[in-house]
Amino acid sequence: MTERKDRPDAPAAEADIGGRRGALAALGAAAFVGMAATAEKAAAQAPRESLLRTVISRGRLIVGTGSTNAPWHFEDERGQLTGMDIAMARILASGLFDDPNKVEFVRQDPAQRIPNINTGRVDIVIQFMTINPQRAQLVAFSRPYYAEGVALLTSPRSRFKTYAELRAAGAQARASVLQNAGADALVKDALPDAQVMQLDTQANVIQAMESGRADVAVVDLSTVRWLVRRTPDRYVDAGHSYRSQLYGAAMRQSDPDWLNFVNAVFNVNMFGHVSEAYDAAMKEFFNIDPRPRTPGFPPI
Amino acid sequence: MIDAMIYALPFLWDGFLITLAVSGIVVAASLALGLVFGVILAFGPVWIGLPIRVFADTVRAIPLIVLIFTVYYGLPALQVPLSPFWAAVAALAAFKTGHVIEIVRGAITSIHPGQMEAAKSIGLTFLERLVYVVFPQAVRCFLPPWINSVTDSVKGSALVSLVGVVDLMMAIQQVIGRTYQPMPLYILGAMIYIAVNAALSVASRRLEARFAATVAT
Numbered sequence: 001m002t003e004r005k006d007r008p009d010a011p012a013a014e015a016d017i018g019g020r021r022g023a024l025a026a027l028g029a030a031a032f033v034g035m036a037a038t039a040e041k042a043a044a045q046a047p048r049e050s051l052l053r054t055v056i057s058r059g060r061l062i063v064g065t066g067s068t069n070a071p072w073h074f075e076d077e078r079g080q081l082t083g084m085d086i087a088m089a090r091i092l093a094s095g096l097f098d099d100p101n102k103v104e105f106v107r108q109d110p111a112q113r114i115p116n117i118n119t120g121r122v123d124i125v126i127q128f129m130t131i132n133p134q135r136a137q138l139v140a141f142s143r144p145y146y147a148e149g150v151a152l153l154t155s156p157r158s159r160f161k162t163y164a165e166l167r168a169a170g171a172q173a174r175a176s177v178l179q180n181a182g183a184d185a186l187v188k189d190a191l192p193d194a195q196v197m198q199l200d201t202q203a204n205v206i207q208a209m210e211s212g213r214a215d216v217a218v219v220d221l222s223t224v225r226w227l228v229r230r231t232p233d234r235y236v237d238a239g240h241s242y243r244s245q246l247y248g249a250a251m252r253q254s255d256p257d258w259l260n261f262v263n264a265v266f267n268v269n270m271f272g273h274v275s276e277a278y279d280a281a282m283k284e285f286f287n288i289d290p291r292p293r294t295p296g297f298p299p300i
Numbered sequence: 301m302i303d304a305m306i307y308a309l310p311f312l313w314d315g316f317l318i319t320l321a322v323s324g325i326v327v328a329a330s331l332a333l334g335l336v337f338g339v340i341l342a343f344g345p346v347w348i349g350l351p352i353r354v355f356a357d358t359v360r361a362i363p364l365i366v367l368i369f370t371v372y373y374g375l376p377a378l379q380v381p382l383s384p385f386w387a388a389v390a391a392l393a394a395f396k397t398g399h400v401i402e403i404v405r406g407a408i409t410s411i412h413p414g415q416m417e418a419a420k421s422i423g424l425t426f427l428e429r430l431v432y433v434v435f436p437q438a439v440r441c442f443l444p445p446w447i448n449s450v451t452d453s454v455k456g457s458a459l460v461s462l463v464g465v466v467d468l469m470m471a472i473q474q475v476i477g478r479t480y481q482p483m484p485l486y487i488l489g490a491m492i493y494i495a496v497n498a499a500l501s502v503a504s505r506r507l508e509a510r511f512a513a514t515v516a517t
Contacts, residue, residue, distance in 0.1 A: 067466070068477030075474050079311065106384075107464035119373050203482040227480060 050257035055123055061096055061103045063089040064113065064122035069202070071226040071285035072128040081105055084222075085126045087281035088145055088249065088266070092124070094277065095265035114138050117252050124262065125250045132245075140253045142262045144246035145270065145278075146286075149221035150186060152238035153209060153228075160215050163240035166191055169215070176205045176214035187218050190240055210234070222286055229287055271300050304484035308475045315471025316492065322389055322457040322467060327450050329393040334400025339430065341401060342408040352401065359398035364459060367391045372463045388460035392453065399449050407442035408434060439511050447504035451497045468492060 055061055065085050066073045073083040090100035106122050113125045117139050130148070131141045152163060152175075160166045166173045170193040177183045179198040187196045197214055199205045202223070209217035216238060227235040249266075251259055269278040271293060282288045293299070337352045344352075359367065371391040375382050382390065411434050419429040461470035472489045476482050 068473040070478050074477045203476050206480050
């Protein structure tokens with residue numbers, strides 16, 4: 001089975017935490033809610049200790065993330081996990097222990113992101129998670145650490161390489177996109193007349209474009225940037241991006257100390273005086289140079 | 301295409317070992333448990349057979365993926381902290397045990413009761429009757445469906461990747477996640493699974509032939 005790629009375009013579909021498998025994971029988790037309820041009630045008698053204290057006394061941070069989506073979370077050539085999500089986890093570990101390596105990664109399917117938080121399997125989930133109101137009812141989100149968009153990927157061999165060419169092609173243009181409730185509308189937003197081909201995984205969406213079944217792949221902006229930068233002979237950025245959505249880390253609810261701590265660390269790294277690790281990750285994975293931090297009025 | 305496969309091979313080795321480990325543990329555990337429970341179901345009293353029947357019917361009625369998630373999320377709630385690997389193995393083994401119980405029971409009941417009675421009449425104990433009379437005959441009925449279920453276990457082991465265990469399937473996904481080239485990897489994965497299951501098929505045919513010969517002499 002393939003990991004389901006996070007989609008920017010269908011908040012309604014995302015609310016079900018990842019479709020069928022998400023529902024099954026929730027079913028598995030729910031089967032034991034009854035038994036957990038007694039323990040929950042007992043815990044409610046005494047004030048619950050913040051996860052912040054638990055993590056500090058444990059001496060390492062447990063982060064739920066994936067391993068199959070570059071540039072977010074993937075294994076490099078040496079088999080080490082790397083990516084923007086991994087960088088954010090290491091930034092958090094540095095904030096906790098002054099050591100970016102005191103972090104344990106729990107590899108999980110995107111469908112497990114919310115269940116693994118709410119059953120306490122992980123301290124925090126950092127896995128290209130779009131912040132949306134439906135999810136925010138179930139978990140607590142950190143401040144966003146990246147704004148994802150949708151973009152158009154073509155190949156040097158495509159009949160239509162640029163956004164202008166694709167638009168001019170009208171109904172001649174064929175677009176591949178990840179299967180989703182809002183996938184058709186997502187393509188039509190950029191290419192109103194294009195033929196839409198919905199496929200089951202992000203890798204297959206790109207494969208369809210490369211094998212000539214589609215002229216353009218409609219995928220995440222970060223994926224387009226990543227592929228074009230790494231293999232310019234194979235991929236072309238058609239030069240159009242749209243639909244911004246926010247990625248944040250997710251934690252359990254009702255733990256303000258933990259949430260505030262994570263936000264403080266993210267803020268200091270994104271806007272404050274320890275921005276080296278964040279800047280390096282933005283450069284490496286998205287080829288973005290964050291704006292210089294200037295004293296005076298705070299940027300956030 | 302071939303280049304992409306050769307590039308991927310070193311990254312798949314650890315995952316391949318995990319797939320073999322999961323399959324091996326599940327097959328061994330389900331064989332041991334299924335044999336004991338299957339014999340009890342065939343010969344034991346109703347009050348002990350009933351829970352076994354309920355267990356076998358329940359685990360076989362639940363989709364394997366739901367069983368895995370239930371064990372994975374349920375055991376921590378019951379204060380049994382199991383790693384994802386052992387949670388997935390436990391779920392797969394329970395599922396497989398349900399099947400083996402049925403295969404064992406079916407194989408044993410295919411032997412005419414007269415065999416058991418005759419063995420009893422010459423003074424063999426219950427265990428001796430099983431080992432020397434019933435099992436050697438029942439094994440011919442047992443092997444073909446059991447080998448089938450073993451190859452099923454190898455394929456079913458790919459589900460452990462759902463709870464984050466990096467088996468062969470997950471290792472394949474990880475390489476695809478880096479290279480964005482799915483086709484060579486899917487073909488390579490299919491070839492590896494076919495190789496493992498073809499080896500099992502050959503072994504099983506030998507085993508069946510051997511037991512058929514033993515009984516004939």
